Amino acid sequence: MSEKKIRHIICAVRGRPESRETVTKAIDLALEYEARLTFLHIMDAEFVEHATVIPLSVIYQELKGMGEFAMMILKDRAQRRGVKEVDYVIREGNVIKQIRQFAIETRAEMMVVGEPKNWPGRNIFKAQEFQAFMDQLEQEANLVILRVMPEE
Amino acid sequence: MKKWRNGFFLLFLVATSLILITQQVGAQAESPQKTALISGTIFDSQKQPVAGAEIVWSPQPGGEPLAQTTSQPNGSFALVLPETVKGSLLTGSAIRSSNSSEAGLPLSQVLTSTLTLQISRPHFKPDAIQLDQAAVQSLKAGQPVALPEIVMQRRIDLGFWIATVVFILVLVLIASGQLHNTLASLLGAALLLGISYLGEPLRQDLFIFNFNNALNYVDWNVVFLIMGMMIVIAVVERTGIFQWLAYMAYRISGGRTWLLVPILMLITGVASAFLDNVTTMLLMTPITVQIALSMGISPLALLMPEVMASNMMGISTLIGTPTNILIGSYASITFNDFLKNLTPGVFLGFIGLVIYSEFVYRKELLSDSEEGVSALLLEKLAERARITEPIHLQKAGVVGLGMLLLFIFGENVHLLPSVTALMGATALLVWIKPDIEEMIEAVDWTTLVFFITLFIVVGAVQEVGLISFIADGISRVVGSNLVLATLIIIWLSALLSTVIANIPFTAAMLPVVAFLSGTIPGATDKVLFYCLSVGSALGGNGSLIGASANMVTAGIAERAGYPITYVYFLKKGFPALVITVGLLTLWIFIRF
Numbered sequence: 001m002s003e004k005k006i007r008h009i010i011c012a013v014r015g016r017p018e019s020r021e022t023v024t025k026a027i028d029l030a031l032e033y034e035a036r037l038t039f040l041h042i043m044d045a046e047f048v049e050h051a052t053v054i055p056l057s058v059i060y061q062e063l064k065g066m067g068e069f070a071m072m073i074l075k076d077r078a079q080r081r082g083v084k085e086v087d088y089v090i091r092e093g094n095v096i097k098q099i100r101q102f103a104i105e106t107r108a109e110m111m112v113v114g115e116p117k118n119w120p121g122r123n124i125f126k127a128q129e130f131q132a133f134m135d136q137l138e139q140e141a142n143l144v145i146l147r148v149m150p151e152e
Numbered sequence: 153m154k155k156w157r158n159g160f161f162l163l164f165l166v167a168t169s170l171i172l173i174t175q176q177v178g179a180q181a182e183s184p185q186k187t188a189l190i191s192g193t194i195f196d197s198q199k200q201p202v203a204g205a206e207i208v209w210s211p212q213p214g215g216e217p218l219a220q221t222t223s224q225p226n227g228s229f230a231l232v233l234p235e236t237v238k239g240s241l242l243t244g245s246a247i248r249s250s251n252s253s254e255a256g257l258p259l260s261q262v263l264t265s266t267l268t269l270q271i272s273r274p275h276f277k278p279d280a281i282q283l284d285q286a287a288v289q290s291l292k293a294g295q296p297v298a299l300p301e302i303v304m305q306r307r308i309d310l311g312f313w314i315a316t317v318v319f320i321l322v323l324v325l326i327a328s329g330q331l332h333n334t335l336a337s338l339l340g341a342a343l344l345l346g347i348s349y350l351g352e353p354l355r356q357d358l359f360i361f362n363f364n365n366a367l368n369y370v371d372w373n374v375v376f377l378i379m380g381m382m383i384v385i386a387v388v389e390r391t392g393i394f395q396w397l398a399y400m401a402y403r404i405s406g407g408r409t410w411l412l413v414p415i416l417m418l419i420t421g422v423a424s425a426f427l428d429n430v431t432t433m434l435l436m437t438p439i440t441v442q443i444a445l446s447m448g449i450s451p452l453a454l455l456m457p458e459v460m461a462s463n464m465m466g467i468s469t470l471i472g473t474p475t476n477i478l479i480g481s482y483a484s485i486t487f488n489d490f491l492k493n494l495t496p497g498v499f500l501g502f503i504g505l506v507i508y509s510e511f512v513y514r515k516e517l518l519s520d521s522e523e524g525v526s527a528l529l530l531e532k533l534a535e536r537a538r539i540t541e542p543i544h545l546q547k548a549g550v551v552g553l554g555m556l557l558l559f560i561f562g563e564n565v566h567l568l569p570s571v572t573a574l575m576g577a578t579a580l581l582v583w584i585k586p587d588i589e590e591m592i593e594a595v596d597w598t599t600l601v602f603f604i605t606l607f608i609v610v611g612a613v614q615e616v617g618l619i620s621f622i623a624d625g626i627s628r629v630v631g632s633n634l635v636l637a638t639l640i641i642i643w644l645s646a647l648l649s650t651v652i653a654n655i656p657f658t659a660a661m662l663p664v665v666a667f668l669s670g671t672i673p674g675a676t677d678k679v680l681f682y683c684l685s686v687g688s689a690l691g692g693n694g695s696l697i698g699a700s701a702n703m704v705t706a707g708i709a710e711r712a713g714y715p716i717t718y719v720y721f722l723k724k725g726f727p728a729l730v731i732t733v734g735l736l737t738l739w740i741f742i743r744f
Contacts, residue, residue, distance in 0.1 A: 014711065014712070014713040015712065015713045016712070016713020016714060016715075017713065017714075018713070019713065043711055044711075058389060058390065059434060062434065062435065062437075062438040062439075062708075063438060063708065063711060065438055065439075065442070065536055066437075066438035066441050066442060066708070066711070066712055067711070067712075069441070069442040069445055069446075069529065069532065069533075070445065070712060070713065072528070072529065072532060073445060073529065076528060076529075
């Protein structure tokens with residue numbers, strides 16, 4: 001695996017301030033390997049499904065706009081650092097399923113994600129689930145997963 | 153040919169009307185001039201009219217009823233005594249005679265020196281009213297008798313406890329999020345009706361109310377008003393007006409965050425005064441996050457003041473919050489009444505909220521971005537902040553203005569707000585001609601079912617007397633002190649609304665406030681209803697779960713990477729609650 005050429009790196013983040021280290025690491029690696037860097041943002045809107053009169057399509061459109069904005073900031077950051085090939089992808093639906101699907105589809109060689117920790121708000125993964133998911137994904141998508149621990 | 157047909161139809165219509173009128177007049181002429189009639193009005197101990205009480209006259213205790221009637225929604229009844237009574241019905245009576253058994257005895261012979269009426273109603277102690285000799289003489293002479301006010305006493309039965317437990321269960325399920333709001337209240341309504349129908353044959357006191365009684369508690373004015381406004385909102389939300397307004401706020405502020413905060417708060421607040429808060433925040437939050445990210449500041453420094461303004465300024469109009477819709481419909485408080493009595497106070501609260509927000513977010517409002525405002529992002533922001541459907545927006549503007557005028561001036565012709573909302577929604581649909589399927593889907597039927605079933609659940613605790621006992625309790629505490637009652641209603645509502653859903657709370661409090669308004673001197677100007685409006689809405693600022701708009705804002709902010717936790721909201725929101733409720737209390741004392 002270590003001999004495998006890294007051409008494409010996926011960085012799955014939400015864009016929150018705590019993911020700064022994860023993004024920095026992904027940019028560093030993209031520069032090191034001269035790889036393409038894709039920021040992946042998954043949006044789920046199940047929290048509003050029962051709370052509003054607005055159709056989900058309109059909500060997703062708004063959330064997509066917001067997600068794009070956050071990803072544009074990251075893309076801009078990577079470009080300023082000198083990453084030549086950088087883009088972002090916004091997907092909607094279940095976060096775990098979408099990450100798995102995207103990793104398999106793109107055949108990227110590496111994925112950079114933030115290690116879940118106790119932060120205010122809802123974690124996508126619980127610690128044990130995260131470990132199991134990462135192990136499974138490494139096998140299924142044949143890629144290296146790099147976990148970055150956010151600073152305190 | 154068409155003219156002939158129309159003429160014939162008109163002739164037919166006139167002839168039919170004449171026949172009906174003649175028959176009516178004839179029937180009236182044939183009716184007896186002198187009727188032995190007993191009238192009266194029944195109240196509970198809170199002076200609320202008792203509807204559905206059965207009033208029965210039977211000459212012998214436990215005998216066949218010879219006359220019976222039911223009290224009306226205003227508590228009044230009129231019991232018509234028969235002119236003659238068949239002797240066979242007078243079992244055991246001294247006046248019974250063999251030859252009168254079929255022909256019937258005149259009423260004057262049946263009536264003895266006194267007459268007793270039996271009054272009964274589920275959840276009340278049975279009562280017996282005895283008419284004195286003079287009253288009986290009047291009846292014998294065919295004169296009507298008007299009884300003095302009858303007061304029925306409540307009875308705590310098994311139905312009382314069941315309705316109370318179901319009500320609390322619904323509140324807990326809603327507050328804890330164990331079940332969706334609608335499912336929780338639907339479950340409550342189904343339990344109450346199911347127990348009433350299936351339990352009554354087993355034990356009579358398991359009966360709470362029947363289906364018709366339950367439906368009488370549903371305020372259809374509220375249901376139709378909300379439905380009409382949902383259609384209007386569905387058209388407006390797709391026009392991009394919110395995004396455009398938020399971007400204009402940024403442009404007007406010139407990037408000065410201290411100025412951007414009040415402008416965004418004002419836009420959100422004014423929008424919330426006419427649309428529902430959840431929709432407003434759903435559309436404002438994403439664009440606000442984008443503005444904040446462009447400026448390199450924390451989105452929470454803009455979102456928290458926005459959502460607090462939304463919760464507060466919604467109460468300036470009748471249609472701004474579901475609680476105001478409930479209060480307005482129940483207490484006949486009009487659109488203009490809210491404008492006159494609450495809007496100035498809301499602006500006072502707004503000023504306080506702006507000062508508080510500027511102070512508490514003074515650090516977060518400073519840009520933490522090394523590069524400052526991003527030109528690239530601002531360019532993208534301008535691109536997004538476009539009116540996407542200008543024609544629809546223009547039409548919605550015209551219809552919205554018409555609706556506003558009808559809300560304001562419609563009260564002169566007793567036009568119900570629900571009728572205005574329905575007319576506005578229909579006019580908009582006819583004018584825009586959108587995909588009707590899509591528009592009907594835009595109506596949140598789940599919310600409407602929530603309201604209908606909630607009315608039934610709250611109606612049950614009203615029916616069994618829980619609300620009366622609460623009203624009695626509060627009444628004992630406040631006595632005839634209006635100032636104390638004002639303070640208790642505002643602050644109790646505000647504090648309770650931070651932990652329990654304010655819609656069921658308000659629905660349950662309405663009869664309590666009505667009772668207090670009727671008993672406390674000086675409270676007849678509906679001041680206590682305004683207190684309930686202020687408390688129940690502003691309580692939403694006290695905690696994350698205090699208002700649906702908070703939850704939605706937190707959900708979106710979290711997806712942008714800026715979570716709003718329960719503790720965070722409490723820290724920032726609770727002082728805002730104290731400040732704004734304090735200012736609104738001050739306003740209410742000034743105004744009333």
